[in-house]
Amino acid sequence: xxxxxxFICLFILSxxxxxxxxxxxEVLFTVDGEPFYTDEFARVYKKNIDLVKDESQKDxxxxxxxxxxxxxxxxxxxxxxxxNGTAYQNELKSYRSQLAKNYLxxxxxxxxxxxxxxERSKFEIKAAHILISCDExxxxxxxxxxxxxxxxxxxxISKGEDFGKLAKELSEDPSAKENAGDLGFFSVxxxxxxxxxxxxxxxxxxxxxxxxxxxxxxIIKVLEKRPNRGEVNVAHIMIAKPGTKEGDTKAKxxxxxxxxxxxxxxxxxxxxxxxxxxxxxxxxxGVLNKFASGDLTSEEFEDVAFSLSTSNPVSEPFETDFGxxxxxxxxxxxxxxxxxxxxxxxxxIKKDERSRKITTSLxxxxxxxxxxxxxxxxxxxxxxxxxxxxxxxxxxxxxDTKPFEKTLYTVADQKFTAFDFIQFVDKRQKLAxxxxxxxxxxxxLYQTFTTEKLQEYYNNNLExxxxxxxxxxxxxxxxxxxxxxxxKEIWQKAKTDTIGLQNFYNSxxxxxxxxxxxxxxxxxxxxxxxxxxxxxxxxNKTAIADIKKELNKDGKSVMITEGTFDENSDAYPATLAWxxxxxxxxxxxxxYYLVEIKKILPAADKIFEEAKGKIINDYxxxxxxxxxxxxxxxxxxxxxxxxxxxxxxALK
Numbered sequence: 001x002x003x004x005x006x007f008i009c010l011f012i013l014s015x016x017x018x019x020x021x022x023x024x025x026e027v028l029f030t031v032d033g034e035p036f037y038t039d040e041f042a043r044v045y046k047k048n049i050d051l052v053k054d055e056s057q058k059d060x061x062x063x064x065x066x067x068x069x070x071x072x073x074x075x076x077x078x079x080x081x082x083x084n085g086t087a088y089q090n091e092l093k094s095y096r097s098q099l100a101k102n103y104l105x106x107x108x109x110x111x112x113x114x115x116x117x118x119e120r121s122k123f124e125i126k127a128a129h130i131l132i133s134c135d136e137x138x139x140x141x142x143x144x145x146x147x148x149x150x151x152x153x154x155x156x157i158s159k160g161e162d163f164g165k166l167a168k169e170l171s172e173d174p175s176a177k178e179n180a181g182d183l184g185f186f187s188v189x190x191x192x193x194x195x196x197x198x199x200x201x202x203x204x205x206x207x208x209x210x211x212x213x214x215x216x217x218x219i220i221k222v223l224e225k226r227p228n229r230g231e232v233n234v235a236h237i238m239i240a241k242p243g244t245k246e247g248d249t250k251a252k253x254x255x256x257x258x259x260x261x262x263x264x265x266x267x268x269x270x271x272x273x274x275x276x277x278x279x280x281x282x283x284x285x286g287v288l289n290k291f292a293s294g295d296l297t298s299e300e301f302e303d304v305a306f307s308l309s310t311s312n313p314v315s316e317p318f319e320t321d322f323g324x325x326x327x328x329x330x331x332x333x334x335x336x337x338x339x340x341x342x343x344x345x346x347x348x349i350k351k352d353e354r355s356r357k358i359t360t361s362l363x364x365x366x367x368x369x370x371x372x373x374x375x376x377x378x379x380x381x382x383x384x385x386x387x388x389x390x391x392x393x394x395x396x397x398x399x400d401t402k403p404f405e406k407t408l409y410t411v412a413d414q415k416f417t418a419f420d421f422i423q424f425v426d427k428r429q430k431l432a433x434x435x436x437x438x439x440x441x442x443x444x445l446y447q448t449f450t451t452e453k454l455q456e457y458y459n460n461n462l463e464x465x466x467x468x469x470x471x472x473x474x475x476x477x478x479x480x481x482x483x484x485x486x487x488k489e490i491w492q493k494a495k496t497d498t499i500g501l502q503n504f505y506n507s508x509x510x511x512x513x514x515x516x517x518x519x520x521x522x523x524x525x526x527x528x529x530x531x532x533x534x535x536x537x538x539x540n541k542t543a544i545a546d547i548k549k550e551l552n553k554d555g556k557s558v559m560i561t562e563g564t565f566d567e568n569s570d571a572y573p574a575t576l577a578w579x580x581x582x583x584x585x586x587x588x589x590x591x592y593y594l595v596e597i598k599k600i601l602p603a604a605d606k607i608f609e610e611a612k613g614k615i616i617n618d619y620x621x622x623x624x625x626x627x628x629x630x631x632x633x634x635x636x637x638x639x640x641x642x643x644x645x646x647x648x649x650a651l652k
Contacts, residue, residue, distance in 0.1 A: 235286035
């Protein structure tokens, strides 16, 4: 698969704008009457010319011949029906889906969100909140009731009442009774997007206006704001607290004893493995994965970990809700620069609630572009089709579908009927949200339906909207076909045609020859003394492994290679005298060499097995060349020479 991808990539490079800006679109040549145009030829030539190593192929006459051969192969592949293969269709569909992702977004809004996320990530916010629950799909009356309730609490705080006290009394966040609404420190992506925005937009010590999230209405008090501490990597030893007075005392005594052992010089890692009751880290010497503020459920633990450094590497014993700990500093990781985290931020934004802003922006642009229309009369006719049985999953489509064949929704030249919408609603019956009345639910589903159809239309027409998208898809489609064709017609045949390979070898033996060679040993080093000692050792028939063991130490080394070397090899100096036995110590640049020639081998033909890889490769090229020649005989090719001359003049 990697080879296949590499092959296709030869045809797919980034499209440079203006490749053929001065090329008039004309028919350059025809194959059995099918036209191929000057603008595409010019674009492909410009794009691929740097890949061509053979200078002769950069000549436009030569390149046209190659280009015609390429197009003939694609035509042949289509005639063989390779484009209808399931694997081919699936791979093409998968590639298009990946490529289309770059177009199914709003780059401006995406950039704004990425920049915003990075700027926010520079700081950590400590905040408390009060929540009044309100379902996303609550009725207007219930929504107003919740809003008025949170507004009343906000007004009481404005008049001087204590935020924490009211959080304990009135917040519908269950944890507020214990923590007075205190959420600790957090940074970007830790909270739902509207809450995060509310917190970052509120000044320290101030209380926000009511903020709506999917959980309900919040008011947020920002308690503190500090620079992002980055991430820290630590190890710890933990002794759990049983929860009884006697057990808790024993836990404290045990961690104290361990701390004393550390002060006496015992290894942290060993003590962690022996005594730590955090089973997930004890065997690893207590090492935790690196973490940032808010990653753990213990602010006390995080604060101690971030307070440590190379000059203050081990904490004193301290207590958290989980037990007693001793923490050892390993490494700190400051905030990464923007360019290093940009792609990660983009990825997180796509999975985050804030991605709705991108979708909304794109849909707004598409609505202006295509001016989609709903037939309100047809939509009104649907009101009696749906009833409350839908909430139970018992609703059935109307038996008579003819009245619903009228166009309900139109995007450009594409029409969707009322029955299309009925089927859309039916498929979502089991996942129906509790939105009431039913007319409101259908209104929400219709909005989803129209949004999807608008985006589908845009996606399906990307080739028309973006010429560069169409070019890339055409080239990928052709490259994929060409790979399958070559695999079928050439490569497999070259590998399996044993008689053809043997005959090709017999006819071209002179192309597969060994140069003059010798079998022997080459030793080299920047230290002349080591090479001299190597010579002495080889004279004494010392094994190569023993020579290396004896000489390669104290930062000095000699490289010794045993094998067969030809007369043009760079592995030894050109001054080497070709005679059997040990050479003198030779110098080449900064290196000293010693060569032991055991046997001199004359130039000779390679046997088939010795040259098989090269033979197969050459045979493939031979088959392809003859195959293309035959293809040219199978099709009628007419080149528009006048148009070609104009292309050559423009490209120069």
